[in-house]
Amino acid sequence: MPRSTLMFWFAAAVFLAAVLLMTRLIGNEYPFFAGYVILQFIVLAVAWSILGGYAGYVNFGTNAFFGIGVYTAVLLIKAFGAPLAVQIAVAAIIGSLLGFGVGLLTLRMRGIFFSIATIALAIIIETAVTNWRFLGGAAGIQLQRPPVTAPFDSYVKMLFFVQALLVVIAIATTRTIQNSRIGRGLQALRDDELAAECTGVPTLRLKLLACAISGALISAGGAPAAMYLQYANPETAFNLNYSVSVLAMSLIGGTAHWIGPVLGAILLGTTQQLLAVTISSEINVLVLGIMLVLFVIVAPKGLIGLMRQFSMRAGGQK
Amino acid sequence: MTQLASAEPALLQIESLTKSFGGFVAVDNINMDVRRGERFGLIGPNGSGKTTLVNCISGALRPNAGAVFFASEEVTQLPPSRRARQGIARSFQIPRPFRSMTVVENLLVALDFASGRAVLETASHRRDAAMSILGRMGLAAKAGVLTGTLTQVELRKMELARAMATGPKLLISDEAMAGLSTSEIDEVLDLLLSLAGDGIAIIMIEHIMQAVMRFSERVMCLDAGRIIAIGAPAEVMANARVQEAYLGT
Numbered sequence: 001m002p003r004s005t006l007m008f009w010f011a012a013a014v015f016l017a018a019v020l021l022m023t024r025l026i027g028n029e030y031p032f033f034a035g036y037v038i039l040q041f042i043v044l045a046v047a048w049s050i051l052g053g054y055a056g057y058v059n060f061g062t063n064a065f066f067g068i069g070v071y072t073a074v075l076l077i078k079a080f081g082a083p084l085a086v087q088i089a090v091a092a093i094i095g096s097l098l099g100f101g102v103g104l105l106t107l108r109m110r111g112i113f114f115s116i117a118t119i120a121l122a123i124i125i126e127t128a129v130t131n132w133r134f135l136g137g138a139a140g141i142q143l144q145r146p147p148v149t150a151p152f153d154s155y156v157k158m159l160f161f162v163q164a165l166l167v168v169i170a171i172a173t174t175r176t177i178q179n180s181r182i183g184r185g186l187q188a189l190r191d192d193e194l195a196a197e198c199t200g201v202p203t204l205r206l207k208l209l210a211c212a213i214s215g216a217l218i219s220a221g222g223a224p225a226a227m228y229l230q231y232a233n234p235e236t237a238f239n240l241n242y243s244v245s246v247l248a249m250s251l252i253g254g255t256a257h258w259i260g261p262v263l264g265a266i267l268l269g270t271t272q273q274l275l276a277v278t279i280s281s282e283i284n285v286l287v288l289g290i291m292l293v294l295f296v297i298v299a300p301k302g303l304i305g306l307m308r309q310f311s312m313r314a315g316g317q318k
Numbered sequence: 319m320t321q322l323a324s325a326e327p328a329l330l331q332i333e334s335l336t337k338s339f340g341g342f343v344a345v346d347n348i349n350m351d352v353r354r355g356e357r358f359g360l361i362g363p364n365g366s367g368k369t370t371l372v373n374c375i376s377g378a379l380r381p382n383a384g385a386v387f388f389a390s391e392e393v394t395q396l397p398p399s400r401r402a403r404q405g406i407a408r409s410f411q412i413p414r415p416f417r418s419m420t421v422v423e424n425l426l427v428a429l430d431f432a433s434g435r436a437v438l439e440t441a442s443h444r445r446d447a448a449m450s451i452l453g454r455m456g457l458a459a460k461a462g463v464l465t466g467t468l469t470q471v472e473l474r475k476m477e478l479a480r481a482m483a484t485g486p487k488l489l490i491s492d493e494a495m496a497g498l499s500t501s502e503i504d505e506v507l508d509l510l511l512s513l514a515g516d517g518i519a520i521i522m523i524e525h526i527m528q529a530v531m532r533f534s535e536r537v538m539c540l541d542a543g544r545i546i547a548i549g550a551p552a553e554v555m556a557n558a559r560v561q562e563a564y565l566g567t
Contacts, residue, residue, distance in 0.1 A: 191419065200399050
């Protein structure tokens, strides 16, 4: 195992241990309630960047995959009273199948056409769920949390830890892709799809793989939201804001490396949480828009691009 | 088939290939073959169907009718990536590098996906292989730079290097010399000749006649999607229809 991989898993273990420790030491639930959202956005942004960043296919249907995750959980809770781990696992499977299916239908389209197709997908699924009585329909559905399990003293703290675990899984997956030939293949097809094909890259297969993995992770990241809110309705679960936020986070962070979406999600997620508390939750979208415009103009390659620029300049002055 | 039975079977064989775009027939019922290691010149005026033919061979386009056989296997319906792995490589008329990558990374894409991964097991083996190809192309010094900073002739060589990294049996060079200076043309021509010396069949599409004459063992001239002459370079050049097609009566 290369040393960087060892370091990565060490850091991941430290991170999870710190999260676990926090849940024991901090009594107040609110930090976990707010932190959960930030962790959730890290999962979504990192997952989104697999297809949107490496392959360059801008998926506007994050909300479709997120909502599918939420409603898979709702269905499993309502029909079988399934535990959280099962909800997440099944959501990941359904998310990957959806990703694969959508990929087959739409990945032959390039650029803006693909993006529009993914928006359509979200609308179709939302409409279907809205008309599914068993899942509560348009009015939504109330959910009852089961009693919390062993090391945790509150359900929200447990969800926080679970989402932290999903962050590690999402980053590890993305990192593996980035460092493998799959990552190089995706990068090649983003640069020039025909040249990639003629150089031996099976572009359709790689795109389908990226779409399925990305979809699985987004749906998995969405599944715990059902229990987090103890309520689900189609309008919230399939809210286009998820797509816009995740896209903004990835682009603001930079998509050349998995750390980009992580930084973007932390930066924007924290800002959003602070604004939601101090001013109003409606102003979120405005700030998001302004930041996105600023970054597109000032730092089109995101925070990563900025950092590389600075380090190159510092290197040059030596 | 009976004719070929005695001789070695052709590396590339094209049977009754037709490709049309709407009502326009770009390639019209072409039959041709290329032998192993052959240096094959493909000429014809602009719009005569050269690039369309090449696109049908490399898989970028699917023909409307006819068949393409490569190393005795039919590849007519295969995507370009499968053909690349079987040994068909190409360069593009307008260079298409992977712009976000360095020169050596461009080659690593080919080594990662197309050619003998079984042989080049470790990443350092593949990097060595890429560097040796770059060395041969005279690009070793540029290995670490982004492709955006390359000059035109360097880009052409990079494309040939990337095509070589796929480990081809057939290399299609689509106007690799267009827009180059005389000395640069000689450089690229020497490179192609040395590659052909390794037993790689090369189809060279070119407008620069001296280069075609010097390079080719056989020349085929297309006009309006049809073969108007095929044979030894001097014969084809002397052909009245070829001269007519080029000079335009």
